[in-house]
Amino acid sequence: MNTRKIIFIVLFTTLGIVALQVKISNLAGSTANFTLFDAFAPIVGSFLGTAWGILSVVAMQVVNLFLHGNFNLDFGSIIRLIPTMFAVIYFARQSKINLVIPVLAILAFIAHPIGRTVWFYAMFWLIPLLMYPLYNKSLLARSLGATFCQVRFG
Incomplete structure (x- = not known):
């Protein structure tokens, strides 16, 4: 992997972490929010490829959990990563x-x-x-x- 790709992955991950902080709307009946990240996360796979896209999305979400004080990666935290990972896989390739x-x-x-x-x-x-x-x-x-x-x- 070359330096340019590493910089692109780090930049994309950083932008994703920022996008996770931009709330678009509240999900009805829940305290969860729909964020800018939720709208654009699946496209990561088309830019970075399937494996790097998934890794980048997981990194974004784990850092976001830590930013919001959730230092306990329990089953509930991990299971929230799964839907976005599958959207990345779908968007990455046919x-x-x-x-x-x-x-x-x-x-x-x-x-x-x-x-x-x-x-x-x-x-x-x-x-x-x-x-x-x-x-x-x-x-x-x-x-x-x-x-x-x-x-x-x-």
Whole structure:
């Protein structure tokens, strides 16, 4: 890895930490906030690649936890990292996993007794499947797919 790429990764990570501090809105029924980071984190994978993108996003979120006084990396803190990591993976490259994961999410949702009663919510996960053929042609299609991938794991 060359010096230029390291500087780019450090710069991107620093900007991500700053973006985590910019609150856009509160999530209804929760004390959590939607931040500027949440809107732009998935694109990290297209700039840095899948592995470095995930590493950068995890670093941003861990530093943010420490900045807000959460020095205990418990299960709840770690599980909050998972949705964004999968959105980075989806946005980074087109692969068959982008088709498999929504299908598994639909099946898992409908297999749950409560999920069966509201089966129509599982139809949201058809969006990444419908956007897959347009992945390389449309940034909107790629963004929608990454967003619903993130929602799937959130």
